Amino acid sequence: MRAVITGGTSGIGLSVALTLGKEGYDIIITGIDKENADNALSELKENNINAEFIYANSMEEDDVNQAFDQIAKQYDSIDVLVNNVGGLGGRQKFDGMETSFMRRVMALNFDSAFFASRAAIPLLKKGTNPSIINYSTIAVTSGGGPGAGIYAAGKAAIEGLTRALAKELAEFGIRVNAVSPGTIDTAFHSATSRDVMETWKSGIVMKRFGDPSEVATVVEFLTSTKASFLTGEIIQVNGGQAFI
Template identity: 55%
Template sequence: MSNSNEKVAVITGATGGIGFEVAKRLGKDGYTIILNGIESETGDKRVKELEIAGIKAEYYGFDVTNEDEVTANINKIGEKYGKINVLVNNAGGIGVRARFEEMTTEQYRFVMALNLDSVFFASRAAIPFLKKSENPSIINYTSNAAWNGAGPGAGIYSVSKGGVQSITRALAKDLAEYGIRVNAVSPGTIDTPFHAQIKSTKPEVFASWANSVLLGRLGQPEEVAGVVSFLASKDASFMTAETVQIGGGQALGI
């Protein structure tokens, strides 16, 4: 059982990229960090990195698309600490690239599970523990794809992120009576290992992406982490059901 002043943040898919930057930032904000991932070696390494920085951290390996694994692990975390202050549903991704005509039902279900089921499973399991904490909130990740239909082959990613947009608002309505806030961030093109391959093999394509951004550059993971930190903080105590664009104006198109 935790002491009453301890703040606990659970971050899914947090062993790299934006998720790990969020872990570092919330750790600096004074949270005990619960990292989730599916590679235990990487998870253990990340926990050590956080501990070296003076951040209390633990790794829980589970697949966010697996209902039983999510429920069992979130319950374990909640029971150990007596509460969860912040759930960051960071896990997700394109998953599969396929045009609708060729898309298999398995591919469809996998992408929906990765981006939308994961938010439902983790949120549902965390709610009883969020109710026991101070300034509780859930932070989800949506995307420009939620309203622009995404690029060729990423249509189902768009559908899943549209679902995240809706579940953010629906959860906010459902949980308002308990003082649990639910918001989302919508990162634009962020310079992470996610884009490392195209950066190294087609640097001109990677460089061209910046041209579609009003501010003329790609985002950094720390810039997403800063907004997540704000949404989790008391400074955002009157914000719920919001989606914050972090895309340098990319959504406007230029």
């Protein structure tokens, strides 16, 4: 079995790589941070996981196509694509938002998943129990925090992409689902002070932040045969944050 994880060099992506690797997948991670990649590969190999890194900026169409061309030259198929790349990209309110900022955030969150999914489909068609996993966010339902509206909009587009791909790819046996994390304790929130972050717990039913491994285990379930009748779903992983 073989899984490609975009941006899998740290955070939730690396946790997914470790979880899938321990389930027997060979791991291919992409990204742009060579230092993080080296550290990730070391950790994966310490856990006896076969892993490799391919440099690719997921926001750049040519980079993504070249990465999957390289994968196709090495392997006949892949079984899982995890579109892990994404992020806030900064904060700007709509009334003063620069067009360049809007396009950058959309490229980070939507274009990255579109480019990778399109490039991966021919390889997934030849895979075993093939699956694509996208990432949404709790911000889709909340509208996002101050200045994070375009991030919420980009992830809303991901939810639409997930369902559209699920419909289009079902005839090939490719399932497409998404996980929607709430507040997970990763470097994603590093721009926010810890004191401010602690106040967020009052809005979470379980009164704590999630761990990356708690997202990774849901991803692993969605890729497994246990989820064989699930497609087009958006799975919330937020400790009850969505319904307070």
